[in-house]
Amino acid sequence: MCQLLGMNCNTPTDVTFSFRGFAQRGGRTDQHADGWGIAFFEGQDPAGHAAPTDPADPAFGDKGLRHFVDHQPACDSPVAELIRRYPIKSRNVISHIRKATQGQVALENCHPFVRELWGRYWVFAHNGDLKNFAPRLHASFRPVGSTDSERAFCWIMQELAKSHASLPSVPELTLTLRELAAQIAPHGVFNFLLGNGQALWAPASPQLHYVERRHPFAHARLADEDLSINFADHAGQNDRVAVVVTAPLTTNEIWTALAPGELKVFVNGALGDA
Amino acid sequence: MCQLLGMNCNTPTDVTFSFRGFAQRGGRTDQHADGWGIAFFEGQDPAGHAAPTDPADPAFGDKGLRHFVDHQPACDSPVAELIRRYPIKSRNVISHIRKATQGQVALENCHPFVRELWGRYWVFAHNGDLKNFAPRLHASFRPVGSTDSERAFCWIMQELAKSHASLPSVPELTLTLRELAAQIAPHGVFNFLLGNGQALWAPASPQLHYVERRHPFAHARLADEDLSINFADHAGQNDRVAVVVTAPLTTNEIWTALAPGELKVFVNGALGDA
Numbered sequence: 001m002c003q004l005l006g007m008n009c010n011t012p013t014d015v016t017f018s019f020r021g022f023a024q025r026g027g028r029t030d031q032h033a034d035g036w037g038i039a040f041f042e043g044q045d046p047a048g049h050a051a052p053t054d055p056a057d058p059a060f061g062d063k064g065l066r067h068f069v070d071h072q073p074a075c076d077s078p079v080a081e082l083i084r085r086y087p088i089k090s091r092n093v094i095s096h097i098r099k100a101t102q103g104q105v106a107l108e109n110c111h112p113f114v115r116e117l118w119g120r121y122w123v124f125a126h127n128g129d130l131k132n133f134a135p136r137l138h139a140s141f142r143p144v145g146s147t148d149s150e151r152a153f154c155w156i157m158q159e160l161a162k163s164h165a166s167l168p169s170v171p172e173l174t175l176t177l178r179e180l181a182a183q184i185a186p187h188g189v190f191n192f193l194l195g196n197g198q199a200l201w202a203p204a205s206p207q208l209h210y211v212e213r214r215h216p217f218a219h220a221r222l223a224d225e226d227l228s229i230n231f232a233d234h235a236g237q238n239d240r241v242a243v244v245v246t247a248p249l250t251t252n253e254i255w256t257a258l259a260p261g262e263l264k265v266f267v268n269g270a271l272g273d274a
Numbered sequence: 275m276c277q278l279l280g281m282n283c284n285t286p287t288d289v290t291f292s293f294r295g296f297a298q299r300g301g302r303t304d305q306h307a308d309g310w311g312i313a314f315f316e317g318q319d320p321a322g323h324a325a326p327t328d329p330a331d332p333a334f335g336d337k338g339l340r341h342f343v344d345h346q347p348a349c350d351s352p353v354a355e356l357i358r359r360y361p362i363k364s365r366n367v368i369s370h371i372r373k374a375t376q377g378q379v380a381l382e383n384c385h386p387f388v389r390e391l392w393g394r395y396w397v398f399a400h401n402g403d404l405k406n407f408a409p410r411l412h413a414s415f416r417p418v419g420s421t422d423s424e425r426a427f428c429w430i431m432q433e434l435a436k437s438h439a440s441l442p443s444v445p446e447l448t449l450t451l452r453e454l455a456a457q458i459a460p461h462g463v464f465n466f467l468l469g470n471g472q473a474l475w476a477p478a479s480p481q482l483h484y485v486e487r488r489h490p491f492a493h494a495r496l497a498d499e500d501l502s503i504n505f506a507d508h509a510g511q512n513d514r515v516a517v518v519v520t521a522p523l524t525t526n527e528i529w530t531a532l533a534p535g536e537l538k539v540f541v542n543g544a545l546g547d548a
Binding site: 042063064065066067068069070071078079082085086106107108110114115116117118119120121139140141142143144145161 | 316337338339340341342343344345352353356359360380381382384388389390391392393394395413414415416417418419435
């Protein structure tokens, strides 16, 4: 199974610590050596001054995107080394380490995938196999590679585009995405992370775990590498960070398994309502 | 004015040498310090074995894409440093160094821009200002940032999508792109580079220069840095590389200014017919 990592924050935060442990699973502490990728949303104002914090505001969220993919194992990749060393600060990050089960090992099959809709970039990473899921793609989103995951993403983008004339609010998007996720779920394991620079969406699934970090911050110790960090040294009192992963990254924090049910949304560093 | 760099080859080639000199213009030898970007197409088989070489073959070209953008000056950027050191091999590369004249300095305004159409990624970088060019965008391509360049790219994608039901051959694409470029040209300086992993398109403009490197390969000396290379040590006898830039990168090669006229296409490392 592939590995997913998502981070959603209320203030730009670097993912260096979490990515360190996560990247070890790409060929070193786990068998996911068929490529990897990471996407960071970045706003116009990295300091976060005066950025709208209300998800109902159309200007809410970050529009810039950095997207890195590599078909080398994450533990050996020079690009992954850059990410580990260079603290890119972001409020929304999605990363994926691939164990190829469908589609060959090739750059165009590395998650996360990116498309543009309504003048925003959308980022999608998926973990699991879909069976008999061959939706008709009649609109303007087509897979470039050969994975079922990218096909499912194109279908989600197509159906989102049909459901709204322009970018709706985050709560409205969540309602639509719940309906779409429910249509795909019967076809197999459909753990995914979807982000648009405003929020991070994840299906409720016991295979995904999350932690919410907020004041008072504590020490955390990586499960995959001998490294610990005291977040209190790095975070401000009002900072909130939510991290969603396939398997918990740290050994001394309380990770909650998402209970089966509806799709969840993380906004401003916390699990959203409902 | 911004700076453009495009490379089109018949075999995967690293752009390290050309990028070294080019990146110096991002804040060191020239005033283009408002961000930069580079995109590399990569095929499923980096060695190029058995890949179709006929541009009329629908499987021709590379589908994978690496896309790096940064709003830090290219001469200081850790990401640019990675590109200088890590020899990514590609048959199609487009890079851009930005001097902001429209749109603020922000990640979402950094070229090149990427969109997907017909299951291929399309990459676009532009140099110059467009005046009174506000085409109606009624289809599914919308700018994320605030530059005229991205708007023009979205319009080109929209019109391409209207002109063909699926991916046409490279010669057919060239005919359509000529018609589209001619519609934008009256609005101002429209030097651009467009690639889809099959070919590199550039408008005929005296502000763009190209060199074709082929056997017998010779020494080249960078104009912007004290560095020279003997391509004969690195290239095979059948290798062909075309490089297109705003201003010549080397001092001892013969760079040809593209004569004003029709849009040009580079395929398999050489200027295409007509």
